[in-house]
Amino acid sequence: MSSFRTCRPLLVDxxxxxxxxxxxxxxxxxxxxxxxxxxxxxxxxxxVVDDAFFQRTFLPLQTYxxxxxxxxxxxxx
Numbered sequence: 289m290s291s292f293r294t295c296r297p298l299l300v301d302x303x304x305x306x307x308x309x310x311x312x313x314x315x316x317x318x319x320x321x322x323x324x325x326x327x328x329x330x331x332x333x334x335x336v337v338d339d340a341f342f343q344r345t346f347l348p349l350q351t352y353x354x355x356x357x358x359x360x361x362x363x364x365x
Contacts, residue, residue, distance in 0.1 A: 301328040302346060304339070311336070
């Protein structure tokens with residue numbers, strides 16, 4: 289088995305789930321538990337990851353109120 293690292297940063301929309309729910313993903317319906325993250329990728333695909341994986345993998349973009357860019361994303365709600 290080989291290990292790989294991404295070659296470019298990925299911009300995603302991420303929302304932490306505050307109550308159990310079911311969402312639709314590319315692979316069908318997926319149950320999301322409280323505390324897990326729903327991640328929407330650059331092409332609109334949805335993933336569900338637990339909080340530990342999210343905290344290890346993703347960093348919020350640093351933005352300031354006076355800056356408006358296409359790259360700004362919301363992490364959490």
